[in-house]
Amino acid sequence: MAAVGLHGTVKEAPGFNPEADAQKLQEAMKGLGTNESTIISILAHRTIAQRQQIKTVYKRDIGKDLAEDLKSELSGHFEKVAVGLLMTPPVYDAYELKHAIKGAGTDEACLLEILASRSNAEIRAFTAAYTQEYGKNLEEDISGDTSGMFKRVLVSLLTAGRDESTVVDEALAKKDAKDMYDAGEARWGTDEAKFLTILCVRNRNHLLRVFQEYQSIAGRDIEDSIKREMSGNLEEVFLAIVRCIKSKPAFFAERLHKSMKGIGTTDSILVRVIVSRCEVDMVDIKAEFLKMYGKTLHSYIKGDTSGHYGKILLELIGPEK
Known part of the structure; x- marks a missing residue:
C-alpha cells in the first residue's frame, strides 16, 4: 500500500x-x-x-x-x-480503464489522463490489477479499441519504460528539441513518431530542459506547436504528457475545471480525479486551481453538484481554505 x-x-x-x-x-x-x-x-x-x-x-x-x-x-x-x-489505486485505475474501453465508443479522455499521469510503478500495478480483475490483457484491449499514432503513444506509455532518473544530458536536450522542431514546425507534415520517442521515454528533468530549448529554437512553447501540428486524440495525449511533465497538480486542476465549466458537468472526470488524487496531491491541485481560475475548487464543486454526492466530494477535498 x-x-x-x-x-x-x-x-x-x-x-x-x-x-x-x-x-x-x-x-x-x-x-x-x-x-x-x-x-x-x-x-x-x-x-x-x-x-x-x-x-x-x-x-x-x-x-x-x-x-x-x-x-x-x-x-x-x-x-x-x-x-x-473502497478500491486500491491500481484496482481503481484498472476499473476506470475497463469502463473507458468497454461497450460502444471509447472514453479516450480517461485513457490519456491515466496513462499520461501515472509513474512506471503505478502503470505496472494497474496493468497487473487489470489482468487479475478482468482476466484480460490491458495492452491488447487498448490496442483493439484505438488506432493509428494515438494507439502507438498509449502502447508506449503502457510499457512503463520512462527514464525516471533526474539526469539532464545537455547535448541530448538540445538535440531532442531540434529533432522535435525539425519533425514538426520546420517541415510540411509532422513526424509524430519523433515526438513519441522523446515525450514518452525521457525523464522529467530532461524534458523540462528540452522544453526550454524548444522555446528558444521555435520561438513558441512546445504546447503551442503541438496544437498547430496535431489534432484530435493525438493532440490531446501529447498535451497531457507535456502538462503532466510540467506540473501534475496544474494538469489535474485543468481537468477539474473543464469537467465543471459550461453547460452540464462531466461527472466521470470529476469523480475520477477526486477519488484518485485526494490522498496524493489534492492540496497542490486546490492551490493550482485557485491560481489558474481565481476561484476555489470548493466553490466550483459547491455550485456544480448537489445532495450527498456534492457533500462527499467536498469532504474529500477538505475545507475551502
Missing part, C-alpha cells in the same frame, strides 16, 4: 477502529432508508489503507461484501464515489 501522500487532503483517522466503523456502516444501511451522512463521515475521512481494513472486518463480522451493500443502497454519482473509495 502506498504511503499516505503528504499533499493529500485525506489523512489517517486518529484512533482508528475498523470494527466500530464496519458496525456503523452496517447500521447506516440496514432497515428502511439509508443514513448517507454516516457513510460520508467514515469513507471520506479514512485513508485507502484504513478503508481496506474496514472492508475486511465488514466481511468477517457481518458476512457481507461492503462494496455490494453500498451498491444496493446508493445510486448515481454518490454510489460511484463511495464504491471507488
Whole structure:
C-alpha cells in the first residue's frame, strides 16, 4: 500500500477502529432508508489503507461484501464515489480503464489522463490489477479499441519504460528539441513518431530542459506547436504528457475545471480525479486551481453538484481554505 501522500487532503483517522466503523456502516444501511451522512463521515475521512481494513472486518463480522451493500443502497454519482473509495489505486485505475474501453465508443479522455499521469510503478500495478480483475490483457484491449499514432503513444506509455532518473544530458536536450522542431514546425507534415520517442521515454528533468530549448529554437512553447501540428486524440495525449511533465497538480486542476465549466458537468472526470488524487496531491491541485481560475475548487464543486454526492466530494477535498 502506498504511503499516505503528504499533499493529500485525506489523512489517517486518529484512533482508528475498523470494527466500530464496519458496525456503523452496517447500521447506516440496514432497515428502511439509508443514513448517507454516516457513510460520508467514515469513507471520506479514512485513508485507502484504513478503508481496506474496514472492508475486511465488514466481511468477517457481518458476512457481507461492503462494496455490494453500498451498491444496493446508493445510486448515481454518490454510489460511484463511495464504491471507488473502497478500491486500491491500481484496482481503481484498472476499473476506470475497463469502463473507458468497454461497450460502444471509447472514453479516450480517461485513457490519456491515466496513462499520461501515472509513474512506471503505478502503470505496472494497474496493468497487473487489470489482468487479475478482468482476466484480460490491458495492452491488447487498448490496442483493439484505438488506432493509428494515438494507439502507438498509449502502447508506449503502457510499457512503463520512462527514464525516471533526474539526469539532464545537455547535448541530448538540445538535440531532442531540434529533432522535435525539425519533425514538426520546420517541415510540411509532422513526424509524430519523433515526438513519441522523446515525450514518452525521457525523464522529467530532461524534458523540462528540452522544453526550454524548444522555446528558444521555435520561438513558441512546445504546447503551442503541438496544437498547430496535431489534432484530435493525438493532440490531446501529447498535451497531457507535456502538462503532466510540467506540473501534475496544474494538469489535474485543468481537468477539474473543464469537467465543471459550461453547460452540464462531466461527472466521470470529476469523480475520477477526486477519488484518485485526494490522498496524493489534492492540496497542490486546490492551490493550482485557485491560481489558474481565481476561484476555489470548493466553490466550483459547491455550485456544480448537489445532495450527498456534492457533500462527499467536498469532504474529500477538505475545507475551502
